[in-house]
Amino acid sequence: MNATAMAALRLLGGVILAGLVWEGVVVLFGIRPHLLPRLSEILAAIAFTPGAYWAGLQRTAAETLIGFAAGTAVGIVNGLVFFRAPLLRDMLLPVFVVSQTIPVIAFGALVVMWFGNTLMAKAVIAFYLTFFPVTVNTLLGLNSVDPRQAALLRSFGATPTQILFRLQLPMALPQIFVALRLGASLSLVGAIVGEWFGDNTGIGVLLLQAMYNESVVALWAAILCAALLGTGFYALVAWAERRIVFWGAEQ
Amino acid sequence: MSGTSAARGVFGAVLILALWEVTARGFALPAYTLPAVTQILGAVWEHRAALQAAALVTGFEAITGYAIGALAGIGMATLLVLARPLRAGVLPLLLAINSVPVVAWSPLVLLWFGVGVSSKIVMVALAVGFTIFLSALAGFDRVDRRSVDLMRSFGAGRIGIFWRLRLPAALPLIAAGLRVATVRSLIVAIVTEMLGAYGGLGWIIYQSVTLIDFVQVWAAILVASTLSLAFFGAVGALERRFIFWR
Numbered sequence: 001m002n003a004t005a006m007a008a009l010r011l012l013g014g015v016i017l018a019g020l021v022w023e024g025v026v027v028l029f030g031i032r033p034h035l036l037p038r039l040s041e042i043l044a045a046i047a048f049t050p051g052a053y054w055a056g057l058q059r060t061a062a063e064t065l066i067g068f069a070a071g072t073a074v075g076i077v078n079g080l081v082f083f084r085a086p087l088l089r090d091m092l093l094p095v096f097v098v099s100q101t102i103p104v105i106a107f108g109a110l111v112v113m114w115f116g117n118t119l120m121a122k123a124v125i126a127f128y129l130t131f132f133p134v135t136v137n138t139l140l141g142l143n144s145v146d147p148r149q150a151a152l153l154r155s156f157g158a159t160p161t162q163i164l165f166r167l168q169l170p171m172a173l174p175q176i177f178v179a180l181r182l183g184a185s186l187s188l189v190g191a192i193v194g195e196w197f198g199d200n201t202g203i204g205v206l207l208l209q210a211m212y213n214e215s216v217v218a219l220w221a222a223i224l225c226a227a228l229l230g231t232g233f234y235a236l237v238a239w240a241e242r243r244i245v246f247w248g249a250e251q
Numbered sequence: 252m253s254g255t256s257a258a259r260g261v262f263g264a265v266l267i268l269a270l271w272e273v274t275a276r277g278f279a280l281p282a283y284t285l286p287a288v289t290q291i292l293g294a295v296w297e298h299r300a301a302l303q304a305a306a307l308v309t310g311f312e313a314i315t316g317y318a319i320g321a322l323a324g325i326g327m328a329t330l331l332v333l334a335r336p337l338r339a340g341v342l343p344l345l346l347a348i349n350s351v352p353v354v355a356w357s358p359l360v361l362l363w364f365g366v367g368v369s370s371k372i373v374m375v376a377l378a379v380g381f382t383i384f385l386s387a388l389a390g391f392d393r394v395d396r397r398s399v400d401l402m403r404s405f406g407a408g409r410i411g412i413f414w415r416l417r418l419p420a421a422l423p424l425i426a427a428g429l430r431v432a433t434v435r436s437l438i439v440a441i442v443t444e445m446l447g448a449y450g451g452l453g454w455i456i457y458q459s460v461t462l463i464d465f466v467q468v469w470a471a472i473l474v475a476s477t478l479s480l481a482f483f484g485a486v487g488a489l490e491r492r493f494i495f496w497r
Contacts, residue, residue, distance in 0.1 A: 018347065090256040091263030102476035103438040109460045109468055113283055189352045193442055197460065211358035211446070219359050226355035
């Protein structure tokens with residue numbers, strides 16, 4: 001607890017220091033506000049209409065989290081199915097791998113057409129950006145389990161379900177979390193881009209409005225919100241990883 | 252063994268395409284739900300001139316930005332490894348920039364560099380640069396502390412250790428970063444084009460969405476996917492050629 005408090009304090013100190021450096025550098029070097037406004041100006045802009053930024057943050061966070069959670073669940077189940085059914089895996093995995101190399105975000109336009117300008121549409125975009133890496137990494141992790149360990153458990157009379165939950169799934173967790181960390185950033189990108197196809201609230205909308213108004217201060221305010229959400233979400237996943245994969249001390 | 256799984260893969264792909272075609276045609280799905288595969292291919296053929304011009308624009312942006320980003324990423328990682336004192340100051344700044352989801356920079360970069368090609372190149376270079384910088388840095392840091400000490404005890408300098416030890420150790424990770432970055436370069440180019448451009452696949456996609464021309468959206472996505480696959484395949488082939496010990 002004390003160590004966490006210390007780490008939090010150090011983090012806070014780092015953020016305050018970074019803010020001071022930002023402010024100082026802009027004033028000292030006379031950087032034009034067109035490039036980089038003073039931090040205090042940006043914070044003042046947020047403080048002027050906190051409601052819009054708070055609503056945007058909440059909305060985008062909801063889209064990201066729903067999509068990420070669904071993508072994780074479906075991805076893990078899908079990885080399990082592929083693991084158990086090699087025929088299905090051989091037939092579908094190549095298509096999956098190829099589909100990872102295509103610019104899936106372009107499908108965002110289609111998803112928004114199908115679901116309308118709803119929270120759901122953005123969650124679906126975040127979903128499929130998370131879903132692919134989680135599926136592939138779940139399968140990778142499950143395949144990396146030593147078959148002799150599974151054979152040993154089986155010789156002690158363990159059922160396939162027991163082997164799955166006691167051995168294979170835990171062994172696959174480090175790989176799954178690699179995909180989850182990737183998915184955490186991808187799902188946020190998906191949500192933001194999804195909002196560009198039309199919406200009223202959200203960080204993506206704030207970015208777009210600021211761009212159309214050519215307001216650099218508002219743009220930076222939205223960028224700060226995006227950074228806050230991205231970092232917070234990533235930290236949450238990393239924290240969960242340390243908690244759940246407590247044995248993965250190699251990192 | 253691998254022959255059968257490859258055959259199954261081809262079979263699966265064909266099956267999906269056939270299922271798609273039959274579903275779209277059989278249920279007479281409207282184009283906004285799901286156009287048939289043949290319909291999309293027809294649209295690609297019909298608009299081939301426009302799509303080819305757009306693919307050239309997007310491809311140019313992606314490859315130019317990719318080259319700049321790759322050089323900058325590897326260069327920056329090398330610099331930070333060779334000049335330790337620099338690292339403490341520069342790395343937190345870079346990580347802070349990277350903590351922003353990359354697409355959130357797009358509107359700002361558009362304001363700074365205009366609607367033309369240069370803003371897309373900057374965005375691609377940014378995304379590719381960070382991807383490769385982070386994997387190169389992880390690769391350079393991956394070497395065993397004891398190997399470094401051993402080389403130093405034989406009188407190797409910082410540059411000697413980098414050249415003989417760190418770079419070979421980092422190459423697989425850099426190669427992986429280079430591969431992932433191919434896909435990212437096209438995604439970022441397309442996404443930035445959607446916000447504002449004079450041409451390119453992302454611009455066509457955005458235009459078609461506003462015109463509610465769904466088949467055209469699919470056609471542009473198909474071309475973008477082919478471009479992305481070709482780029483990915485080319486970088487993968489180069490990697491197999493040059494990192495022969497993997």
